[in-house]
Amino acid sequence: MYPIKTPSDARLLRPSALPRHDRGGGACTTSLVSPALGATTxxxxxxxxxxxxxxxxxxxxxxxxxxxxxxxxVMDIDGLEYRLQPLDTTFIPPNVVHRFRNLSATQPMKILWTYASPDATRTLRDTGETRPVALEHANR
Incomplete structure (x- = not known):
């Protein structure tokens, strides 16, 4: 059963064994590190x-x-487009509007994301709607 808990309370996570959450619109998320595992930062x-x-x-x-x-x-940010290659890494400060797009018409795209707070929120630019990231990703 995953995650595997070690004697030191560390965890081993295997994404292929974890539940996936359909976010709608063609995006699906697997939560990894969360407060449910003891993450605090x-x-x-x-x-x-x-x-x-x-x-x-x-x-x-x-x-x-x-x-x-x-x-x-592609990462869209500051009115510009940045084409990404596998393993390219971004750093996005708080409150900076951005998005990611899959350019391929035939192949999936996969990102690893990290937020610097377990209380991270997402605010949609067009509607102003704000909700906890953890709720979106079934991180309860």
Whole structure:
């Protein structure tokens, strides 16, 4: 059963054995490190994007880092587009509007994300709606 708990209270997580949460619009997230495991200063997970999927423009109340694991991606930020290669890593300060897009029409894209707070929120630019990231990713 996963995650595996070690004698020191560390955890081993195998994403393939963890539940996936359909976020709608072609994105699916697997929560990794969360308060449920005892995390107190950050959360992380993996989001997969179907071909052609773009998540809406949004911002967070804390720092975020994203690593492109697989696929052909673009990060839209500050009115510019940045083409990403696998293992490219981003650092996004709090309250900076951005989004990620899968450019491929045939292949999925996968990112590893980390938020610098277990209380991270996502605010959608177009609607102003704010909700906890943990709730979106079934991190309860």
């Amino acid at each position: 950050f959360i992380s997970g993996i989001t997969e994007f179907d071909p052609g999927t773009a998540i809406p423009f949004h911002s967070h109340n804390c720092e975020e880092s994203v690593v492109l694991l697989e696929g052909d991606a």
